[in-house]
Amino acid sequence: ECRYDSHFGVLVCTLNFCVCPAPQTVNIHNRKDPRNLALNNQPSSWSFQLDGVLHHVSQEEVYARVGRRAVLGALEGYNGTVMCFGQTGAGKTYTMTGSTESYKQRGIIPRALQEVFQQVEKRCEYTFSVHLSYLEIYNETLVDLLSSPRGSSDPPARGMVVMEEPGRGVFIRGLTLHPVHSEGEALNLLFEGEMNRIIGAHALNKNSSRSHCIFTVHIESRSRTLSDAKYVTSKLNLVDLAGSERLGKTGSAGQGLKEAMYINKSLSFLEQAILALADRRRDHVPFRQTKLTYALKDALGGNCNTVLVANIYGEAAQIEETLSTLRFGSRMKRVQTHPTVNEHIDPAQIKKLEKEVQMLKEELSIYHGLAVRPSNVYEPLSDAQVAEIQSQVRRYLNGTSKEISIISIRQLQEVFAQFKLATNSSVVLSFSRQGKKQGAGSPVTVMPVASASRPKQVRIQTPEREQEAQEPDIQSQDTQESPPPSKELCCFPPSAPPPKAEAFEAFKVGQGGELNHILKENKAVLLERHARLRQLTEEVNTAKRKIDRTTAAIERYKDKRARQGIAKGEPVLGEPEISLVPHLRELKAQYRQRYEALRSTTAEVNYCQHLVDQCRVRLLNEFESWYKETFRVPEEVLNVPKPEDPVQPGIGEDQELFERLQCERLGDSPRAISFYNARQRTQKRVGVSFSKHSSTLASFQCLFRAIRRPENDPGLPVYLLPGRYHTIQQNN
Ligand SMILES: Nc1ncnc2c1ncn2[C@@H]1O[C@H](COP(=O)(O)OP(=O)(O)OP(=O)(O)O)[C@@H](O)[C@H]1O
Missing domain, CATH: 3.40.850.10 (Kinesin motor domain)
Known part of the structure; x- marks a missing residue:
């Protein structure tokens, strides 16, 4: 505190x-000056x-x-x-x-x-x-x-x-x-x-x-x-x-x-x-x-x-x-x-909370009403009830019914369980339909267990267990409580799940298809923006070179006239310079316009890169959950795909590698990474190193020196000029 x-x-x-x-x-x-003998009552x-x-x-x-x-x-x-x-x-x-x-x-x-x-x-x-x-x-x-x-x-x-x-x-x-x-x-x-x-x-x-x-x-x-x-x-x-x-x-x-x-x-x-x-x-x-x-x-x-x-x-x-x-x-x-x-205090939030309280009160009153039928509501569901819920969920999923009636938490849980089973079975079926080999060559089939009382368990079986799976589930018929699914029945042995790279390919065309499509689209946009950025950089640099050439020409004329001496009454600028000045102005306007486009394209590139990264992480996360869920792989055999896994698609790996190396270099002080990254990004934008204020006139001058390199020197592209153009013009 x-x-x-x-x-x-x-x-x-x-x-x-x-x-x-x-x-x-x-x-x-x-200290008083011993040589000064004058009386001095000033405090010292x-x-x-x-x-x-x-x-x-x-x-x-x-x-x-x-x-x-x-x-x-x-x-x-x-x-x-x-x-x-x-x-x-x-x-x-x-x-x-x-x-x-x-x-x-x-x-x-x-x-x-x-x-x-x-x-x-x-x-x-x-x-x-x-x-x-x-x-x-x-x-x-x-x-x-x-x-x-x-x-x-x-x-x-x-x-x-x-x-x-x-x-x-x-x-x-x-x-x-x-x-x-x-x-x-x-x-x-x-x-x-x-x-x-x-x-x-x-x-x-x-x-x-x-x-x-x-x-x-x-x-x-x-x-x-x-x-x-x-x-x-x-x-x-x-x-x-x-x-x-x-x-x-x-x-x-x-x-x-x-x-x-x-x-x-x-x-x-x-x-x-x-x-x-x-x-x-x-x-x-x-x-x-x-x-x-x-x-x-x-x-x-x-x-x-x-x-x-x-x-x-x-x-x-x-x-x-x-x-x-x-x-x-x-x-x-x-x-x-x-x-x-x-x-x-947020008045809108208070209103929202009041509404929520009202809704909860209503819900509670429903529960009170339901509480007079205790055996129906709180007891484990009977087979008939489970079968009824299963059929309701089926009808809901195939569109013949628009609602499922729920009057207890147990029912609600069963509805969710049914949805989950329905989703899982469709996912696994679609995966095996693609004819991919799983694990060590054992084809995987998906079998609903033929049990009247608990038909909801979808089990993924190896062929040796198929026979067993088709036999009625006696234990579950005998007891009301659903036993926890046996590990042997519902999980693969650790060696059996399909290799992740293959599963990922299947996931990209199946469950993760939409996300993968978005990722591809985002990457295409990113590539297109990168290309535009390169082109704009080239244009900005060309414009800058032209400005430099024209400025240099004006300077040369000026020097020449100064050497020759200006007669009284004669204008300070001669004919050639006068014609070059509006040309220079036009070039500067062009430069600013291209530069502005460059700036907004840079922002777009950063944004698109961010989207691509986000999309990629989401795809991998969703794949991970899907894989875990679908193959019920125990946690210890999960080989979580890392960003550096080969299945990781994407652009900009070089930059990522660079950043990783930088992390390693800064291992003793990992927090320094943000600092150096921010500095590196700012430096990248201005194309020069900067000291104390980062923006000192010296930096501007360095920058201009960088821009004014000889024409035959391709050098680094100049991406950005700092803040105040009038300051730049002074130097120019
Ligand atoms: N504690 C310090 N250790 C090392 N260098 C220092 C220290 N304090 C100041 N300096 C250096 O002294 C110089 C002047 O410092 P700084 O620019 O921070 O002064 P300032 O008070 O901000 O001046 P102004 O008001 O003119 O901006 C800088 O080069 C700075 O790096």
Whole structure:
């Protein structure tokens, strides 16, 4: 069980700290310059008490001390927020996302996703639905990092608004929520969002986040055992704030300067809101001054477990910023939050349950009515009754009767038994009609036992036992209770069942025919989409090469003109360049259009692959049950077909083999597979390796370098370009 403090947890995360601090205290001592003899009454020592100091600790420990409680709370219905705050370059993104290059150095978000899905697997008494969203606040604009189609030149969807509703709290209208069912899917989305983040370089950090980012895991859980009218929801916000920066130190200019001003302004509003929250006498908290504080309103002063990580530098040169971060942390510790479980009642479910109760009451009253005829209802069925049920089932199956009258559970069980026998006998008959040899050459026949009293037992006999089978079943005539079917009679000896490969072939044309047909159709569609994908890839690459050639031609003209010198009054672009510009525009439009088609075909391929996989697994599972049922093979001789069995049909075995090898390679840490798979998929899409933000401009540049290879070098096909086309155009 989780217990939550109602005040903020504030931990400090140190980077380059040289003095080892006490477990919960950060002591800072500023050595006075002995050469400066002027009288200086400024304090030179400070001490800050926080909830913990994370100094020289692994990412795993950071997650355990900062993130785990919030994640476990979220699974129980408490909102949770983990937020990194601090000076630019102090390690906020490293703490929150970590390195995408190394599984060991992954940060709080990937670890939280892993924990969520591990817990979902463990807590089988609940059903969970998990959705993800990724919000960026850039220069006071809300951006959905997971909504803009990749490769589209359109700016991401705008018009999102921070809203507040009673009972729902604060939410972002227009922000897309993506359902996820596994850690792998969630990591794919995380990496995709990371690729869309805006970053820039300055003196203190070459990959500086220029925006605030809120990655949210929305969880809904319902009990499987208790009433499903009640359910709990929670939001887990994982916040990577942009770093505060002194413009003098970072040397930001132009766009970077504008971004820094927005960042500093929103962080100062955040501090104001915290000051107001920490002061009990204040009854107004200015949450709405900026989108950041409004979006985090619940996390800051409402229904939420919140942990702040204050990231600090340990260098003397950064002492002012370090002090300011620690002061902010100390203030934050005084803020009270009120975490409660977000429990909801589903009115539609209540109606449904009321209906169910009504039906059950009616059913019960029927049982009460029937209870006055006890001998008929509760005694084992007589032969005559069994024969009557058998005949009713037969009439029902051949269509001469539309209903079977049932007045007791025993009758109901007998009806089901009759159906089962009817189904089994037809399946086995159809199988043996195909003339397949069974086991060690003994033909299998299916014989209904010639017993008046228990004609329902279908027995599968070897020839030696045929005679015996035709004799009346004396024992069953004598007793009312049906004896358990003798093992010898109704099971094959372990060696007798037909080989699975043969049985599977028969199953595919018989019982599993429809499913097999669907599988074949799905595979055909998949192959067709693969072919289209290859063609589109070729077209996209051709379009890109043409763009590169035209751009290069324009550049050459420009250079030439620059070398010749432009006379005053002469236009900057010459005639040839002017004619090439609309051509280039047209090529880019073509490129985008092909690219869009490529993107949607990729999605279709993934989807079709998923269908094929699902279908294949279903076919094998159904075959397995059918085989077990039909031949009554004892469990110990069952040789369950594995995905790697030769009967496994399908496409993409190479990929599966590759993934298996990868599993083996990662044997010591099997959970790493989802992480590397998601990374591999994202890398595959962009065609390059990516570091920290995955989406850094460096990645774009690498990508473009990959695209701009010489024409005679076939290279790798370029499948996808990341998020913001305008960024790409800048580089172009
Ligand atoms: N604990 C750490 N161990 C190793 N490297 C670290 C650690 N913390 C940060 N770094 C490295 O320091 C650099 C800056 O870190 P990071 O980008 O996370 O800072 P930030 O606070 O997010 O900066 P900004 O606010 O500018 O985005 C990165 O190269 C990162 O990998």
